[in-house]
Amino acid sequence: MRRLLKDAEHLVRLAILFAAGVLAFLIVRALLVPPGFGEYGHFRTGAMADNQKRPLGYAGRAACTECHGEEAALFAKGSHARIGCESCHGALAAHVADSDKVVPAKLEVVALCSRCHAENQARPKKQPQVDIEKHSEGNACTECHDAHSPAQ
Amino acid sequence: MTLDRRQFLSATGKYLLLTGAAAQAWAYVEQGRPEEAPGYDMNRHWWAMFIDIEKCIGCGRCVDACKVENDVPPEAHFSRTWVERYYIPPPDPIDPKKELLPIVDSPDGGRYGFPEIYPPSGGGKSFFVPKMCNHCAHSPCVQVCPVGATFEGPDGVVLVDKKYCIGCRYCVQACPYGCRFIDPRTNTVDKCTLCYHRITKGLTTACCEVCPTAARQLGDLRNPDDPIHELLRTHKVQVLKPNLATGAKAYYNGLDAAVR
Amino acid sequence: MHPIPGVEGFMYPNEMELAWSILIVLYPFLTGLVAGAFILASLQRVFKVEAVKPTYRLALLTALAFLLVAPLPLQLHLGHPERSFEMFLTPHRTSAMAMFGFVYLWYLLAVLVIEIWLEFRPFIVEQACRATGALRLFYRALTLGSYNVSPRSLEIDDKVGRFITVVGIPSAFLLHGYVGFIFGSVKANPWWSTPLMPIVFLFSAIVSGIAAVLLLYLLYCLSHGIEIDMPCLDTMAKYLYYAFLVDFSLEMLDLIHRIYESDESFRSLDFMVKTRLYGSQVIVQIILGTLTPLAILGLTQLVTLSVRARKGLYTAAAMLTMVGIFAMRWNVVIGGQLFSKSFLGYTTYKMGFATREGLLPALIVMALPFVILWALVRLFPPMESAASAADRAERS
Numbered sequence: 001m002r003r004l005l006k007d008a009e010h011l012v013r014l015a016i017l018f019a020a021g022v023l024a025f026l027i028v029r030a031l032l033v034p035p036g037f038g039e040y041g042h043f044r045t046g047a048m049a050d051n052q053k054r055p056l057g058y059a060g061r062a063a064c065t066e067c068h069g070e071e072a073a074l075f076a077k078g079s080h081a082r083i084g085c086e087s088c089h090g091a092l093a094a095h096v097a098d099s100d101k102v103v104p105a106k107l108e109v110v111a112l113c114s115r116c117h118a119e120n121q122a123r124p125k126k127q128p129q130v131d132i133e134k135h136s137e138g139n140a141c142t143e144c145h146d147a148h149s150p151a152q
Numbered sequence: 153m154t155l156d157r158r159q160f161l162s163a164t165g166k167y168l169l170l171t172g173a174a175a176q177a178w179a180y181v182e183q184g185r186p187e188e189a190p191g192y193d194m195n196r197h198w199w200a201m202f203i204d205i206e207k208c209i210g211c212g213r214c215v216d217a218c219k220v221e222n223d224v225p226p227e228a229h230f231s232r233t234w235v236e237r238y239y240i241p242p243p244d245p246i247d248p249k250k251e252l253l254p255i256v257d258s259p260d261g262g263r264y265g266f267p268e269i270y271p272p273s274g275g276g277k278s279f280f281v282p283k284m285c286n287h288c289a290h291s292p293c294v295q296v297c298p299v300g301a302t303f304e305g306p307d308g309v310v311l312v313d314k315k316y317c318i319g320c321r322y323c324v325q326a327c328p329y330g331c332r333f334i335d336p337r338t339n340t341v342d343k344c345t346l347c348y349h350r351i352t353k354g355l356t357t358a359c360c361e362v363c364p365t366a367a368r369q370l371g372d373l374r375n376p377d378d379p380i381h382e383l384l385r386t387h388k389v390q391v392l393k394p395n396l397a398t399g400a401k402a403y404y405n406g407l408d409a410a411v412r
Numbered sequence: 413m414h415p416i417p418g419v420e421g422f423m424y425p426n427e428m429e430l431a432w433s434i435l436i437v438l439y440p441f442l443t444g445l446v447a448g449a450f451i452l453a454s455l456q457r458v459f460k461v462e463a464v465k466p467t468y469r470l471a472l473l474t475a476l477a478f479l480l481v482a483p484l485p486l487q488l489h490l491g492h493p494e495r496s497f498e499m500f501l502t503p504h505r506t507s508a509m510a511m512f513g514f515v516y517l518w519y520l521l522a523v524l525v526i527e528i529w530l531e532f533r534p535f536i537v538e539q540a541c542r543a544t545g546a547l548r549l550f551y552r553a554l555t556l557g558s559y560n561v562s563p564r565s566l567e568i569d570d571k572v573g574r575f576i577t578v579v580g581i582p583s584a585f586l587l588h589g590y591v592g593f594i595f596g597s598v599k600a601n602p603w604w605s606t607p608l609m610p611i612v613f614l615f616s617a618i619v620s621g622i623a624a625v626l627l628l629y630l631l632y633c634l635s636h637g638i639e640i641d642m643p644c645l646d647t648m649a650k651y652l653y654y655a656f657l658v659d660f661s662l663e664m665l666d667l668i669h670r671i672y673e674s675d676e677s678f679r680s681l682d683f684m685v686k687t688r689l690y691g692s693q694v695i696v697q698i699i700l701g702t703l704t705p706l707a708i709l710g711l712t713q714l715v716t717l718s719v720r721a722r723k724g725l726y727t728a729a730a731m732l733t734m735v736g737i738f739a740m741r742w743n744v745v746i747g748g749q750l751f752s753k754s755f756l757g758y759t760t761y762k763m764g765f766a767t768r769e770g771l772l773p774a775l776i777v778m779a780l781p782f783v784i785l786w787a788l789v790r791l792f793p794p795m796e797s798a799a800s801a802a803d804r805a806e807r808s
Contacts, residue, residue, distance in 0.1 A: 007565035010533070010558035011572065014526070017556070021521075025500070033501045034316070042504050043303035047313035048194065054349035057221035058361050080364075087213050087362035091220045115265045116211045116364055122237050122266065122278035123209045127365070231425040251679070256422035256756055283424070292600060298510035299498040318498060319491015321431040322509050328600035330424030330753055334431065339491030396599050412754040 057091035060084070064092075067099070071148055078149030088112060088147070113141040192352040194307040198374040199346055201357075202383050203282050205406035207367035210235055210280035214359035214368060215263040221347065221358035228260045230333050232344040233284040233359055235262030240410050242275025254410045281404075281411050282368060284359070285310060285331040285344035286392065289399030293323035293332060302341065308373075308401060309346045317341050328393050329400075346370075373401075421757030430749045430761050433769040435485035437745045438777055440591045440613060441738055442482045445781075447588035447614065448621010449475040450524070450580060455651065457577040463647035469794035470632060471625045472528050477785035479520055485777050486512075489769055508594045519587045523580040529554065530573040532792050534561045550791075588617045595744060602677035603748040608666050615659035620737035622652040623730040628785070630727060638795055642719055649726045653709040656733070660702055663740075680755040688750050688758055693743045701736015705729040 005012065036045035064085040065072040075081060086092055094102040110132065119129045141147070218224060218233045239255040259266065262280075287310045288294075294302055294310060301317035304310045317340035324332045324341060335342040347357035351370065355361070360368045371380025383389075383405070390407040391400040404411075419428055453471035455461040487493040503510035529536070537559050540551040589610040595601075596609025626648045633640045670678055685693055708729040712722055746761050764770035 003564075004568075007560060007562060008568050009560060010556050010565070011568070013556040013558060014529075018521075029501055032497075037300070037502055040306055041303050042300040042502065044300070044313050044316055047301075047303070047311060047316065048305050048348075050313065050315065051311045051345050051348040052192075052352050054222070056350065056353075056355070058217060058350075058355075058358050060355045060361060082366060083364040084361050086217075087364050091217070091358075115213070116209055118265075120210065120266060120269055122239070122280055124206055124279075127209045228425050229428045234425050236422075253756065256754065258422070258425060261425045292598075295506045296509065296598070298504055298507045298512070299495075300502050300504045301498075316495070316498065317492065318495045320486075320489075320509065321491075322507070322594070324426070324431040325749075326598050326600055328753060330427045333426040334491060341491075412756065 056093040058084075058086045059091075059093040059096045060086075063096050075148045078146075080148065080150055109140045109142050109147075110136070113145075113147075194305055194352075196374060197307040197351075197372050199287065199308045199351065200371045200373050200380060200401040200403065201284070201287070201346070201360075202369045202371050202380050202389075203402055203404050204365075204367045204369075204387075205279055205281060205404060205408070207365040208235070208280040208282055209365055209367070210237060210262065210266050211364060212262040212265045213362040213364065214282060215261050217358040217362040218344070219263065221350075222345070224342070225336060228263075230335065230342070231261040232331070232342070233261075233282065234258050235266075236281045236283060237262070237266050237278060238281060238408065238411060239278040240276055240408070252410075277408075279406075279408065281407075282359075283329065283331070283392075284402060285346070286329055286398065286400035286402040287344075287346060289401060290397065292326040292328065292396070292398060296322045296326040298322065309348055309351075310343075311345055311348060312341050312343060314338055314340045314342075328396050328398065418760035418762065419757065420759075421752070422754055423752040423757040423759050424754060427749075427752055428759050430746065430759070432745055432749060433489065433761075434742075434746075434763055434771065434774045435489045435769050435777070437738075437741045438485045438774055439482060440588070440617075440745075441620070441741045442478050442485070442777075442781070443588045443591055444613065444617030444620050444737065444741075445478045445624050446475045446482065446519075446621070447584040447617040448619065448623075449478070449625050450584045450621070451618050452622050452625050452648070452651070454577050454581050454584075457574060458581065461647065461651075463643045464651075466641045466644045466795060467625055467629050467648065469531060469792070470629055470789070471621075472524065472531065473788045473792060473794055474625055474628055474781075474785060475621075476524050476528060477781040477788055479516075479524060480784055481777060481781045483516065484780070485774070488773055488777070508590050508597060511590055515583075515587050515590060519580075519583050523576055523583050527573055527576050527580065528792070530569045530576070533569060534566065535792065537561050547791075585614060589614050595748070600753060601748050602675070603681055603751070604744065606666060608662060609744075612659065612662050612666065615655060615662060616737050616740055618655045619652060619659050619733060622648055622655060623733040623737075626652065626726060626730045627734070630723070632789065632795065636795070640723070642722070645726060646722070649709055649712060649722075649729070652730070652733070653706070653713060656702070656706055656709065660706065663702075677755055680751045684747065684751045684758060688760065689743060689747050692739050693747065697736050697739035697743055701732055701739050705732045705736065708732075 034044045034046075037043070039045045061084050068085075075085075088107065089104050092102075092104055095104055114132050116127070117129050117132070119131050123129055212235055215231070215234055219226065222232060224230055224232055236256050236258045241252055241255070243252065244250045257266075257268075259268070266280075287304070287308060289304070289308065291304055291310050294304055297303075298320060299316060299318060301313045302310065302323055303313070319334060319339045319341065321334060321341070324334065332341055332343045334340070347355075347359075350357060356370045357368075360366075360370045369380065369383070371383070372378045373380065380403075384403060387405040389403040389405050391398075391403060392407075392411070393400075449471045452464065453468050453475070456465045456468050487496060490496055497513075499510055499513040503513065533555075536551050536554045540548065540555050540559070543551055592610030592613030595604040595613075596606055598604045626645070629645070629648075630640065632638070670681065705728075708725050711717075712725055712729075717725070749759075750761065751758050766772045
């Protein structure tokens with residue numbers, strides 16, 4: 001046995017080196033695995049909270065109604081009733097946060113209305129659509145239609 | 153557009169629900185700082201999306217809203233969501249065996265609408281298909297991530313851990329729907345998060361918020377009062393690439409066989 | 413319809429730019445060479461094909477040189493290479509890629525390094541006594557403090573070495589096979605998704621490894637004035653031929669199967685092969701890189717030729733083989749990203765030059781193993797040159 005060990009001492013040393021390496025790895029691993037990893041699955045729990053941390057761009061319909069009740073009431077009667085305010089007016093969470101400093105941009109009427117109402121073969125038939133140039137004869141859409149209550 | 157009583161009731165119901173939750177969430181916005189939503193219990197939700205092809209008018213507001221809300225790089229090849237226009241040519245009267253391939257386009261992901269119009273033709277059909285991450289219940293992208301940087305939380309939203317992602321792009325290859333991309337600014341993977349920062353505060357996703365025709369509707373399958381249950385029950389719905397059994401949770405009404 | 417240059421038809425917006433570049437083509441090429449060189453070495457050690465013994469040490473060193481460089485293309489490709497150690501911390505058990513770190517380390521440390529160390533131990537001990545300066549320290553460190561090179565200890569070394577080679581064969585298969593599985597298991601991509609993928613990868617690895625060692629053997633002998641052992645060369649060429657026949661059959665099986673079944677993806681893939689992939693697949697991989705070397709090697713197996721003719725033909729065949737196997741990796745990795753998952757469009761691969769994932773780093777990565785091998789054969793001479801044999805005779 002002693003003879004064997006003598007002849008294989010280099011292998012024994014190698015084995016010890018390996019064992020030390022594995023141990024070092026396990027220690028480093030224990031230190032470096034992020035906290036909260038694996039609680040709900042193979043991921044870092046904090047990642048869910050990270051994804052929640054984002055400033056809001058769009059305020060949502062309800063927020064507009066708080067200050068602009070009149071327009072909202074008129075709006076609810078027309079055919080655009082189910083469309084969110086920000087769909088046309090753009091992301092306005094900043095405006096809700098500070099109404100004086102952040103003012104909604106003036107809208108390019110023809111371009112905006114065309115986005116939904118320009119004639120397009122791919123649109124569902126029940127969508128009101130016209131050949132914008134022919135229909136408007138060069139006028140802006142709002143000269144005849146009230147955007148907040150267009151059917152009237 | 154006339155509203156029948158059912159639609160009116162459901163619309164009002166939705167507004168009431170949203171107002172209550174939104175009012176609470178509003179406190180956060182007014183403070184001007186993004187915060188975690190302490191009132192949100194992730195075990196009480198299972199998020200899905202209902203997409204109605206028959207309602208989509210291809211206006212592209214959803215694509216634009218997503219880019220704005222989530223600060224997505226502006227180029228077309230970084231799209232968390234996009235809209236495709238399908239044109240399926242009429243059958244060939246001379247050669248009925250000929251394979252009719254659809255012609256599909258998505259200029260800038262559909263962000264600025266579809267200004268180019270096909271010449272009117274007899275017999276062909278065309279429609280719009282909004283696309284996004286399907287937040288698969290058995291997601292192949294989650295399966296292949298080597299480190300656990302993408303995952304499906306208990307509430308059914310597939311998210312990316314940007315602090316952990318190593319940028320190997322295996323998930324980009326594994327997604328059958330092409331909804332993942334590398335954000336060149338962070339060198340990590342990015343994709344639709346179902347506006348997690350909004351839905352956890354009782355708001356709806358940016359794309360649903362601005363959709364003028366309710367072609368996109370966020371749904372919570374764990375909520376028994378959610379309108380999605382009724383929608384799923386009364387419509388013939390499909391998911392994309394069902395043969396891959398991804399457990400996709402973006403349910404399409406009116407999905408044509410030609411759509412990939 | 414598409415103003416984006418290089419895109420034809422429709423691609424999902426995020427598919428238009430390729431996610432995996434030439435560096436990801438290089439990685440399976442390099443690990444394939446590692447596995448192939450090791451299999452060649454094991455031919456003698458385990459399967460007692462004594463004819464290839466002269467290449468044993470060279471094959472091991474070749475495997476090591478390529479293995480050391482293998483992680484480099486991956487690190488260059490990652491968005492966050494500084495986070496790559498996360499694969500060791502939290503490997504995701506469902507991801508084939510997650511096993512990379514462990515399989516690599518296992519193969520490097522527990523198989524290849526130990527086998528080389530055991531093989532060269534008498535030489536290391538000798539150099540630890542005879543060398544001077546920094547080299548002396550280097551060899552002394554490698555002895556692990558043990559200078560025992562008695563016949564009994566060498567006998568133990570031989571037994572352990574043989575055991576490690578036996579363990580090493582499946583380890584080599586795993587090292588390269590898992591790369592094949594990484595591609596073969598992606599159900600989203602019909603060009604990749606096939607159970608044959610790991611096997612095709614493995615056999616093409618064996619082919620490329622034998623070809624590489626054959627060329628390096630010729631080069632080493634020529635540059636050190638050693639006479640080339642023709643039975644060794646002939647045997648290597650023979651095994652190259654057989655392995656290539658199997659590899660070619662497997663690839664043809666995959667192709668025939670696709671054409672026959674003709675599922676939805678076939679139209680898209682067929683078009684791609686006939687247009688964007690025609691040059692690299694039909695011309696380079698199949699005609700130049702497979703059929704031509706097979707014909708050359710077949711000729712040498714059937715007809716008796718002179719030593720000079722055989723050397724020339726083997727060299728030509730081996731070089732074409734290397735090109736062909738590289739083209740195979742290219743066609744799998746790049747080809748799989750050229751068509752849309754909607755099966756309605758195609759894009760092009762725009763490879764930069766001096767960018768992080770461009771041609772220049774790829775060339776450097778490809779050249780690096782040869783530089784390392786050059787250093788390794790100086791530190792651990794695989795064969796005795798005529799000069800060193802005379803030197804040894806003089807000393808004793």
